[in-house]
Amino acid sequence: QQQVKQSPQSLIVQKGGIPIINCAYENTAFDYFPWYQQFPGKGPALLIAIRPDVSEKKEGRFTISFNKSAKQFSLHIMDSQPGDSATYFCAASDGGAQKLVFGQGTRLTINP
Template sequence: QQQVKQSPQSLIVQKGGISIINCAYENTAFDYFPWYQQFPGKGPALLIAIRPDVSEKKEGRFTISFNKSAKQFSLHIMDSQPGDSATYFCAASHYNFNKFYFGSGTKLNVKP
């Protein structure tokens, strides 16, 4: 059973547009939700993360929106740039971080 479901699988956005990637989780015991960015040939790198005690977290052009009741969270990339073209993974973990569950990834292509 997939613990974290991510959509869409791929996304094409024009430069300057807003990219939105969605994730849903099943286990209410999860309490840490990071997003990772992966460029070709590289390992994933932590982009931004949120805990369920807040509904939104913003870092620069990247925002996580969190809906605890719906068990959903999403990544918004404002003013998307060609350099943002990468694969994005959402993830979830229990409080002790001993195991992370990753979504299947979204390949973002920002057109110039």
């Protein structure tokens, strides 16, 4: 119930392509869904986040799509660049909990 399942594990896309990373959850109490970006040797950094009262959120080239009925959310990266190559983690939390539950992570490579 506490798990967040993330796919794919790894993804290779050509520059300019649109990588899509998917996450699914079971716990209907989750009400906050952030995405974190992690470069090698660094800590995760918040990229973008969404609450379930909206179905989409855009920040620059990053978009989260949220499907409450399916309990799924996804990250799209428009016009991807080699500098976007990193590991991406989806996560979820509920307002009463003091923790984030992370997905397994997706290692994204953008080829030039």
